[in-house]
Amino acid sequence: MKKSCFIDVETAERLAAKYPTPFYVYNEQGIRDGIRALNRAFSWNKGFKEYFAVKACPNPFLMKIIHEEGCGMDCSSYCELILSDSIGLSGDDIMFSSNVTPAADFEYARKLNAIINLDDETHVDFLAKHGGIPEEICLRYNPGGNFSISGAIMGNPQDAKYGMTEEQLIRSVKKLSAMGAKRFGIHAFLASNMIDPDYYPTLAEILFELAVRVNEKTGAKFTFVNLSGGIGIPYRPEDKAPDLDYIGAKVKEAYDRVVVPSALKKLSIKAELGRYITGAHGMLVTRAIHVKHIYKEYIGVDACAANLMRPAMYGAYHHITVLGKENRPLDHVYDVTGGLCENNDKFAIDRMLPEIVPGDLLAIHDAGGHGYAMGYNYNGKLRSAEILLKQDGTDELIRRAETPADYLATFDFCDIIKKELL
Ligand SMILES: *Cc1c(COP(=O)(O)O)cnc(C)c1O
DSSP states (O other): OOOOOOOOHHHHHHHHHHSSSEEEEEEEEHHHHHHHHHHHHHHTTOOOEEEEEGGGOOOOHHHHHHHHOOOOEEOOHHHHHHHHTTTOOHHHHHHHHOOOOOOOOOOHHHHHHHHHEEOOOTTTHHHTTTTOSSSEEEBBOOOOOEEEEEEEEEEEEGGGGSSBBBHHHHHHHHHHHHOOOEEEEEEEOSSSBBOOOTTHHHHHHHHHHHHHHHHHHHHEEEEEOOOSBBBBBSSTTTTTOOHHHHHHHHHHHHHHHTTTTTTTOOOOEEEEEEEHHHGGGGEEEEEEEEESSSSSSSEEOOOOOOTTHHHHHHHHOOOOOTTTTTOOOOOOOEEESSSSHHHHHHHHEEEOOOOOOTEEEEOOOEEEEEEEEGGGOOGGGOEEEEEEOTTTEEEEEEEEOHHHHHHGGGGOOOSSSSSSOO
């Protein structure tokens, strides 16, 4: 299947005239449509709510759009809480799903009255000391072993640092109840980037059954399960996008089977999707600046792994469209590389593409989730701008590009960095 590209060469050149490449561009309409499809798929569940995993794309302009579609924010650090606070969110618009949590982070989350998702049994006393125990609280579960869907292993919770065992969870619920907690939720995140539509239904059944068991053993009132993140996007042309309606309907089957006949009778469902919300709706636009022929053919572009780390870090596939050459034959084999002094700085290896010449603009697809967010400054490379393509076709700069002054700003105590150099 051919992957569609939400930006054409005219738009990209118009943007590049205003904002130097490389830059990230996000498609507002796509983000809104994706959230609407999710909310529709779970409309059968009263209280369904998606909390956008801020770490996937921590930009307050995008967070505002996502909030307008009815979502809260899932945070796991102090600065992610600041971002949510900055767009006016508090209370049950924030899920705080952290691990190895510093005291100040818990205190801030409690000040915002966010829903706390506790990663460990020992965090009960820690939270009591740093912020206090709220009336409604969520607990993160780790089932151990392997996690499989219809026999195929999809994840290894036994090796994951997150969550607690069932026994620990039961003890925590009892302890929290004694300390004043009245309503509970259960959370687990067992596999990521799952395009298998049975991920959520399988996880939901595990969490529904766990909530029923823990309720039977403790008498505690359970109000929600949090299916967390993990729904994937089709990075490769041959990948199939998960069918949200199927996912919603299958989770409902598990709900009707497990929750409805139980003493719980009902639960609301929460999600913390990140990649699904913004992943496919962001692209990294970069310009080819060099063509090099040695033992292989290299296209050198002005973006690098510091702008988009996933290919270097995970060997992740990101589709590339050479803008304006969409209909040319894919008759050249290239490695598309950035300029880091690291040989893994390659956006594509042995990729069939049309002939590329210096000056061509390349769109690197599906960079909207865990893309800009994972950026860094290695080799003195600067973070790029982020641009929003709005529903009415206009564009807005939603984050400026870093300058050398930003790179040097943390040396503010130091005379060597002369202001006139900047
Ligand atoms: C990363 C993360 C998410 C989002 O994951 P996606 O794969 O982007 O959907 C949600 N919840 C928690 C706790 C996470 O760590």
